[in-house]
Amino acid sequence: MGKVVLVTGVARRLGDRYAAELARCPGVDRVIGVDAGDPEPSPGYTFLRLDLRRPTVARVIAEHEVDTVVHLDVSAVGPGGRAAVKERNVIGTMQLLGACQKAPGVRRLVVKSTTGVYGSAPRDPAVFGERMQPKNLPRGGFAKDATEAEGYVRGFARRRPDCAVTMLRFANILGPAGDTPLGEYFTLPVLPTVLGHDPRLQFVHEDDVIEVLRLAAVPQDDDRTRAGTFNVAGEGVLLLSQCARRLGRPTVPLLAPALGLVAALARQVRVADISPEHLQLLTHGRVVDTAQLRDGFGYQPRYTTAEAFAEFAAAQSTGLLPPARMAAVTDRLGRLLGAEHPSAKRS
Template identity: 45%
Template sequence: MTSRVVLVTGVSRFLGGATARVLAQDASVERVIGVDITAPHPHFASSHSRAEFVRADISSPLIAKVIDSAGVDTVIHTDINASASASGGRASMKEANVMGTMRLLAACQHSSGVRRLIVKSSGAVYGASPRDPVLFTEQMQPRYLSGGYGKDVQDVEGYVRGFVRRRPDVLTTVLRFANFLGPQVDSVLAPYFELAAVPRLIGFDPRLQFVHEQDGVAALVHCAGLDDDDAAGVFNIAAPDIMYLSQAVLRAGRVSLPVIPGPAASVASRLVRLLGYSDFTPELIRYLRYGRAMQTELASEQLGFTPSYSTLETFDDYVAGRAITPTLPLRALRGALRSRS
């Protein structure tokens, strides 16, 4: 499918801004419209002349006018945020994520021109529990979902399923991304490994799986160019390998702060939030207790997309790109890493 006019939401953040920039450099794309309520990310600001920014709230009726007047045929919805602090609080976050998506989908539903919809979702929809499978497939349901961002993306996907029933003519793809990491993307996990002493629950060493920021952009751009029915549906997007939390702490050159599960974990959470890491929520603590990993074969086989970075490479690039200074002496760190390999 040749996308002629593409609308990208959430361009004030890295993923949306960088996706719009790459699409604007594609000669087959006539026009890229970036939408957000705040100033666009620097990646978007340096986009090709075919890209333009529209300051608009996707929850407002204006978004329908933008879609119709510009003749938009492809919508890439990245404006689903995992950070309550960046959204102005949990209530504002839910309003933007869920109600914003609902109203954007309503605008797409009533548009005669929209033929392609790509929605950024998250592996958080699977939750985290001690009864989880080794790998979540796209057909599996969460064993436990505590709320927060995971509940938001579950609601978002419910609205998308309703949209598909009403507009089966629109080729719709939902991408469930693993946790993003990289030098520039603002993810809820990025500040965690920057703490001098990283809180870890005693007796737990969860499996972690990441997707590099550039692979996230590449997946969205790749899907924008697909017109095959195989591209319709829900797909896990992540590096195929995993790493353990203990490995990540060592590779970041950090020391662990042992925390006893239970009331002590709540105390530690409040302390970490006081230190400035406001997104250290109960939902994140549960993830850092049980971890999560997803199967990625479906994206490779049906979408033809495979990430360029492994989980280990993603984490190392994040550490290098953020210039994280090791807390541990380098000699001790290298010895610990050798003992883990």
């Protein structure tokens, strides 16, 4: 018999695409996609409208004899405002794990998390490994939700040692659609930045996200259990200034309080959902080590950070200046400023 997989969060584009591709995998009999929203599901899997905050999920797992659960419904955005999003992320995860714990047939759990659990602080290490703790725990927003959800997942793993548990901490996901909060930021005609900061950023292409989730859910021939916690990001880093040049968009350096006001205005008029945790990322950046993904999990992302961003940039409208022209202008300005700086003259 093949696997019966329950996938949560299929109302969003990534979840719908993943459920449809998983249904075509050899060894998978059925895929049941659940969400409280009302999507237009792709053909190939069964969609059930289900709110994870309700105990109904236990009945669905039992009725369909689910043996694998892929939890994608921990999201930074959603209908109903921040309070409703937090309740879906945290309470929904608790209810799902409770249902899985009572279902002896569930033998594999895959959870989508975020590298945001490491936070972004001025005294952070240059590179975060999976065993490292953040200098400052996230105090709110999606990162705090993910931190709480991870705590519940670790508790579940202790109570159900017979169930293989895989937690995937994804860097900022980008692709041609770019339907993420950071993707919305990069679509602004002018990019507000923090004065005096040029953070290092990592991205992961949505195709790599789909493939990593597939490998975690479906048994492979190499006998890897793929259980554990893994950072997932494309190789290399990009500076925020490099991202702006590749998009052909000018930057406007602002003091941190002023940028906070701009972000609040953007959220209010629904131009971009720039949260306080994104402001921290745009100030201090974040880089994670992916050695465990390659060596322990057995996957090398096909797209580097730069290539993932290039795919995203190619799908966007041209900025105020063509990217090549923008790069030439900013590089020339940098050389002129460097030549006029007193320290440059002394050298």
